Amino acid sequence: MSTTELPVNGSAPRRDMPGEIPPLSCEPLLRPGNTNCGGCGMSIGLTWLGRALEDLEQKAHLAIPACCGAVTAGAFPTTSYAMPTVATTFAAAPAVASGLASIRDLNGSEEQVICWAGDGGTYDIGFATLSAAAERNENILYICYDNEIYGNTGGQRSSATPPGARTTTTPHGKSESKKDVMSIMAAHGIPYAATLSVGHPEDFRQKLHTALTTSGMRFLLMHSPCPTGWKSEPAESVQLVRLAVRSGLFPLFEVFGGQRYRINAEPDWADPTEYFRRQRRFRPEEVDLGTTRRWARERFQRLKVLAEAFPA
């Protein structure tokens, strides 16, 4: 382990001071005893999802495709999910959710239908299904926890894997770039799309609230630290994704109706060296920091232009 301090609290404007967190009055969405690895981003994301549902006094049905999130439940007859949950096939979550949401709406019930899916189920195998559900503007909330890898099958590449990352199927580092799934989802013109970071709790909460109070298709992309796949320290998960936001690698923004943009955190362009160094999936000599930083700045610039020209 390196002794260098991770730059935790940079100068990025903070929308993330949680203040007093009141105790949950209901059972947590993710019960103790789940099978998540220590430091898994899903554990935080699911906990906050449960809390947002409680804040808004909403109920939900979950549709989870094959991914770590399906395993989280643990083995029959116990389950870690405190909400009605169905495991779907890898590519089918948005289709199954469309069926559930259709019958919910026909019966005037109120529960949210939420897909909780990995990047493999979202960017890759389930992409046609997701795109079609977005095109039909199904009344569902789709949350992709993006750990940039196929975690469940032991760490293979996905189209969300960033360039340079070593996975078991890119043993010399991935040579392709990360698919820009946010732009593609926004291009469907869906009511709401936003990125989430478990390093920014208040921003996370606000965007969950927006998503849970919007109807139609909503897409949330959550940067989800995965110590097992990233070969990082579980205790550093949150600092790593914070650094990704600060250095512009993972911008926090919202897109309304595919047209209006809002940027939620201004990067302070912190040096991302430690981000790469603390994850042994990267080899420092294989990551072209100059290109990476230029790419991050250009992409952010593009978002900024959009947010200024078409503000939310």
Place this chain on the structure above:
Amino acid sequence: MPREIVTGNHAAGLALSMAGEANRFARGTAAGIYPITPQTEIVERVAAFPFSKGRVVPVESEHSAMGVTIGASLSGARAFTASSSNGLAYMVENIMVAGFYRLPVVMVAVNRTLGPPWNIWADQGDTLMLRDFPWIQLYAQDNQQVADLTLLAFRLAEDPRVLLPVLVCMDAFIVSHTQMETELPTQEQVDRYLPPLDLPHRMRSDDPKTLGGLVWPDATVSLRKEIHEAFDRVPMVFEECRQEFRDVFGRSPAGAVEAYHTKNAETVLVATATIATTALEVVRSRRAAGERVGLLILRMLRPFPIDQLLEACASASRIGVLDRDYAAGIGGVWAHEIRAALQGTRDDLLVQGYLTGIGGGDVTAERIDEVLVDLGQRELPGPPVWVGLEDPAPVPAAPPPKAPLVPPVPSGVEATP
């Protein structure tokens, strides 16, 4: 009950829609739909039906069509879809899920040749590929049977003693696109026949169950065995569903099995779907000429009606099975099933498989006559017979022998180990 001249697809689309409509006082109905020739007219009719409490979701693939159907069913709706051939192949993963989740969904399948090369004509290879999934499979002979068996399928699937999905199959074009006078139900009758669905394991907000999490082998065994036991109850429940059908619609729907002239038959032909209709003509005229020939029509593949098969073959010494399908390296699936069913009980029976009308070829009375001539001459069963194949494909020549890598050891010299 109105009599109308309709295609098989029309009958199926109407029966599916009316069954869905009948659930309007419960959780309603939904269908995920996707077109494929020759099934398209079915989903078009479903899409145009004025449901009081229903939603038809036009998705981007068959995989999703079944996905939506699964979701709707999990939410307690009466859910259904239709497909054919490569569409079924694309849907396979979710077809399996509907069975394992014990969802009473109904799917109408128009039997079409699997491709490539592309061929849209009749062949049962597509649905027979699904034979090991937990789905009840029914095969209709004509448009009336399509309408009746589709309605019956919902009643059967939703029976709490069964809770299994049902596949209702018909031959491409010969039934799907051919018009026939058909007695169509009224909505009031369908409402009486199909009571509101109350799926015991539907997802409910007050019951936070997880469906389909991890299971250990012991739980998996129990779940499989429950499916097996549900299948065991199907023949009895199927007969009850037929009786209730008679009470509501005033006529008898087709049975799982029908035997013609098998009482003292020496030779029995076994056929399904439209081939059975032609075979019946042949058997009738042979009987009139004094031959002891019978016909067994099979309309249920799963569960396989072993008892009725044994009964129909009681006096027979040889049976010929007409398969409009081909399982690679094996031959006909129905012949294979029948051999397995008879083994140990009727090892004396000569069972010969005939591949007829593969890829949608016409199976005429003359072809069936050829089968009977072949069957009558046989002393022993042989490999599957390709009926009507005039010019067998030339056998490709074996490749020339390759020069040995290691020179052969000259005789008289001991090889070192």
